[in-house]
Amino acid sequence: MRIALIATCLGDAMFPQVPRATTELLERLGHQVVFPAGQTCCGQMHINTGYVREGLGVVRHHVEVMEQGGYDVAVVPSGSCTGCIRHQHGMVARRAGDDGLAERAEAVAGRTYELSELLVDVLGVTDVGAHYPHRVTYHPTCHSLRMIRVGDRPLQLLRAVDGIDLVELPGAEGCCGFGGTFALKNPATSAAMLDDKIAAVVSTGASACTAGDASCLMHIGGGLSRQDKEIRTVHLAEILASTR
Amino acid sequence: MSTFLGMPSPLRGEQSFPKASVKELANGQLRRNLQKATSTIRAKRAAVVAEVPDWEELRDAGAAIKADVMARLPELLEQFEAAVTARGGVVHWASDAAEANAIVTELVRATGSDEVIKVKSMATQEIGLNEHLEAEGIAPIETDLAELIVQLGHDKPSHILVPAIHRNRTEILDIFRREMPDVPADLTDEPRRLAMAARAHLRRKFLSVPVAVSGANFGIAETGTLTVVESEGNGRMCLTLPQTLITVMGIEKLLPSYADLEVFLQLLPRSSTGERMNPYTSLWTGVTPGDGPQEFHVVLLDNGRTNALADQVGRAALHCIRCSACLNVCPVYERTGGHAYGSVYPGPIGAVLTPQLTGMQGHDDPSASLPYASTLCGACYDVCPVKIDIPALLVELRARAVETDAAERRLPTGWAAAMKAAAWVMANDRRFAVAEKASRVGRVVARDGSFHRLPPPLNAWTGSRDLPAPPAQSFREWWAEREAGREGEREGGGDTG
Numbered sequence: 001m002r003i004a005l006i007a008t009c010l011g012d013a014m015f016p017q018v019p020r021a022t023t024e025l026l027e028r029l030g031h032q033v034v035f036p037a038g039q040t041c042c043g044q045m046h047i048n049t050g051y052v053r054e055g056l057g058v059v060r061h062h063v064e065v066m067e068q069g070g071y072d073v074a075v076v077p078s079g080s081c082t083g084c085i086r087h088q089h090g091m092v093a094r095r096a097g098d099d100g101l102a103e104r105a106e107a108v109a110g111r112t113y114e115l116s117e118l119l120v121d122v123l124g125v126t127d128v129g130a131h132y133p134h135r136v137t138y139h140p141t142c143h144s145l146r147m148i149r150v151g152d153r154p155l156q157l158l159r160a161v162d163g164i165d166l167v168e169l170p171g172a173e174g175c176c177g178f179g180g181t182f183a184l185k186n187p188a189t190s191a192a193m194l195d196d197k198i199a200a201v202v203s204t205g206a207s208a209c210t211a212g213d214a215s216c217l218m219h220i221g222g223g224l225s226r227q228d229k230e231i232r233t234v235h236l237a238e239i240l241a242s243t244r
Numbered sequence: 245m246s247t248f249l250g251m252p253s254p255l256r257g258e259q260s261f262p263k264a265s266v267k268e269l270a271n272g273q274l275r276r277n278l279q280k281a282t283s284t285i286r287a288k289r290a291a292v293v294a295e296v297p298d299w300e301e302l303r304d305a306g307a308a309i310k311a312d313v314m315a316r317l318p319e320l321l322e323q324f325e326a327a328v329t330a331r332g333g334v335v336h337w338a339s340d341a342a343e344a345n346a347i348v349t350e351l352v353r354a355t356g357s358d359e360v361i362k363v364k365s366m367a368t369q370e371i372g373l374n375e376h377l378e379a380e381g382i383a384p385i386e387t388d389l390a391e392l393i394v395q396l397g398h399d400k401p402s403h404i405l406v407p408a409i410h411r412n413r414t415e416i417l418d419i420f421r422r423e424m425p426d427v428p429a430d431l432t433d434e435p436r437r438l439a440m441a442a443r444a445h446l447r448r449k450f451l452s453v454p455v456a457v458s459g460a461n462f463g464i465a466e467t468g469t470l471t472v473v474e475s476e477g478n479g480r481m482c483l484t485l486p487q488t489l490i491t492v493m494g495i496e497k498l499l500p501s502y503a504d505l506e507v508f509l510q511l512l513p514r515s516s517t518g519e520r521m522n523p524y525t526s527l528w529t530g531v532t533p534g535d536g537p538q539e540f541h542v543v544l545l546d547n548g549r550t551n552a553l554a555d556q557v558g559r560a561a562l563h564c565i566r567c568s569a570c571l572n573v574c575p576v577y578e579r580t581g582g583h584a585y586g587s588v589y590p591g592p593i594g595a596v597l598t599p600q601l602t603g604m605q606g607h608d609d610p611s612a613s614l615p616y617a618s619t620l621c622g623a624c625y626d627v628c629p630v631k632i633d634i635p636a637l638l639v640e641l642r643a644r645a646v647e648t649d650a651a652e653r654r655l656p657t658g659w660a661a662a663m664k665a666a667a668w669v670m671a672n673d674r675r676f677a678v679a680e681k682a683s684r685v686g687r688v689v690a691r692d693g694s695f696h697r698l699p700p701p702l703n704a705w706t707g708s709r710d711l712p713a714p715p716a717q718s719f720r721e722w723w724a725e726r727e728a729g730r731e732g733e734r735e736g737g738g739d740t741g
Binding site: 007009011012013014015016019020023035037038039040041043045046047048049050051052053054055057058060061065087088091095142143145146147173174175177178179180182183184185186187188189190191192193194195218219221222223225226 | 261262265266269275575576579580615616617618619620621622623625626635636639642643644645646647659660663664666667668669670671672673676679680683694696701702704705707708709710711712714715717718719720722723
């Protein structure tokens with residue numbers, strides 16, 4: 001299958017290991033990965049901060065880039081970016097009175113999958129042949145869980161990883177307090193939520209905390225680092241890309 | 245930054261959510277009380293909802309009935325008025341809080357009483373009825389246990405359903421000892437004994453006060469019937485013992501027919517208290533000679549609802565049946581409690597409803613900060629019994645807050661300028677690649693690959709978290725390098741594989 005990789009702005013600029021791992025994983029599974037070079041961002045930060053008009057140009061750009069084709073399906077190693085593409089792009093266009101763009105955005109979204117959805121639903125694989133001999137706890141990010149509803153797909157994938165010691169995270173479904181610009185606009189509340197999430201992660205005895213969103217991991221990882229906890233954050237794609 | 249010059253009201257606090265929440269977060273006792281109470285009620289709700297095989301269908305039905313009500317509210321209100329009048333009740337129309345308060349005061353005065361017993365009601369909280377009555381020389385007596393705790397403590401409710409959720413039993417004992425005139429000398433903080441003390445205190449009032457004020461959970465347009473659901477029996481006392489009953493109800497509380505209660509009396513108790521059925525469900529229609537109150541008044545309250553109805557977002561928020569399930573699952577509410585919202589409607593639905601009812605008057609209006617009091621985690625939407633998509637409504641309200649603010653000021657805020665610049669960068673991959681390279685300048689001030697202290701506004705992040713420094717190579721650079729390498733292999737190596 002020819003799979004277009006949407007690296008996400010954060011993955012591209014700050015966490016290149018995540019789109020790299022996604023590329024390596026999909027190529028190892030025998031697929032061809034293409035990177036539509038014009039891509040930038042899904043516009044989620046603008047939209048969710050209220051700058052919906054400003055986000056419109058970003059949405060239009062994403063649609064134009066992804067409409068050029070040359071791929072069967074697109075993959076995003078992020079639940080929240082997938083959620084934005086799937087549930088918000090059409091709304092942003094319609095709100096601006098551009099129904100044509102909304103329909104095009106929805107057509108693009110219809111071919112776009114979050115990583116665990118792509119693997120389990122489209123490619124029909126749960127054992128990706130990964131090896132990761134560490135104690136790991138999984139944080140199901142809010143948008144993966146409640147916006148695009150990935151369910152237990154990431155856990156199905158993780159359980160099939162050779163050598164992994166997967167431990168349950170207490171209060172796993174609770175938000176880590178990131179919420180995009182919420183972390184800046186309401187820093188005290190965000191920090192209170194983060195403290196509880198970190199306490200839960202520490203209580204598992206895991207050496208790594210994983211999730212399907214680099215943004216939430218940036219938040220949790222930033223707190224772990226500040227509190228001098230020897231626990232690393234690692235994206236689901238990185239675990240699935242690891243081999244013996 | 246200037247402060248909001250409007251008047252604080254039961255719907256609008258004096259401070260923005262970020263400021264007010266800092267104070268609440270510093271209260272460790274409050275955090276523990278809230279954590280314990282919300283986690284208990286969350287677990288109860290989850291257990292009783294899981295027992296209902298057609299829960300999702302019930303939610304769909306609830307949403308559909310509410311959508312129908314909003315679509316033909318004027319017609320249903322007229323039908324309701326005619327039905328109440330035909331059965332001996334009197335209907336009053338109040339366009340705002342001041343009108344509603346004046347009507348109720350007048351009606352209480354006509355009874356000759358200087359006391360009034362009250363059933364727990366959000367509508368009367370919303371209009372500040374107690375404060376108004378007190379100013380007019382009439383003593384309102386809250387008869388719901390938690391409302392009584394709040395009233396005796398000279399406090400404000402912090403939850404729609406459990407107004408004293410921020411108090412634990414030791415604090416309640418202190419309040420009773422200090423404020424209850426007939427408090428037993430040997431009272432302890434055992435919950436049963438606290439309830440018994442309140443019961444004895446209230447019983448004297450139930451038997452002597454001739455007028456009661458209630459809210460309503462539902463009003464039936466077809467028959468003019470009103471409904472109050474409650475857990476303590478205090479409501480039943482207020483609704484049956486006095487000579488005069490005055491009900492204040494928001495106009496959105498109507499249901500078309502009696503049969504619609506079938507849906508809502510399943511949805512509400514499971515969502516709110518986590519019970520299969522609430523202990524007391526009272527339904528009454530007009531006046532019944534020789535049985536119950538012989539004088540019955542309904543005050544139909546608008547107070548911003550017609551404006552909200554005219555608007556797509558506002559209309560969805562009016563579907564709310566005040567169950568408070570969204571408060572109990574909200575990770576923000578769980579940390580800050582209800583007072584930080586500055587409105588009698590706190591939590592996720594409050595963050596939607598309050599700005600709808602008050603309007604958002606520019607950046608300094610506390611109401612304009614409420615749509616941002618959410619991480620958009622979506623837990624509220626999942627539990628809403630009438631499927632209000634609260635996160636989507638919050639995003640829409642944020643867009644309006646930004647648009648209103650931009651229209652009002654000549655110079656953009658720092659946020660607006662930054663967002664505009666970011667949108668310009670992100671709508672073009674060349675500009676984006678340049679920005680990625682530029683961000684690497686920051687690497688020189690990073691320690692151990694992280695930033696520990698950044699200037700405003702990013703100090704809001706580094707106050708409690710580190711931020712990794714940008715990597716030496718972006719993904720697109722890695723990709724381009726890899727492609728170039730492959731290109732080279734293909735050109736140089738020929739078909740040797």
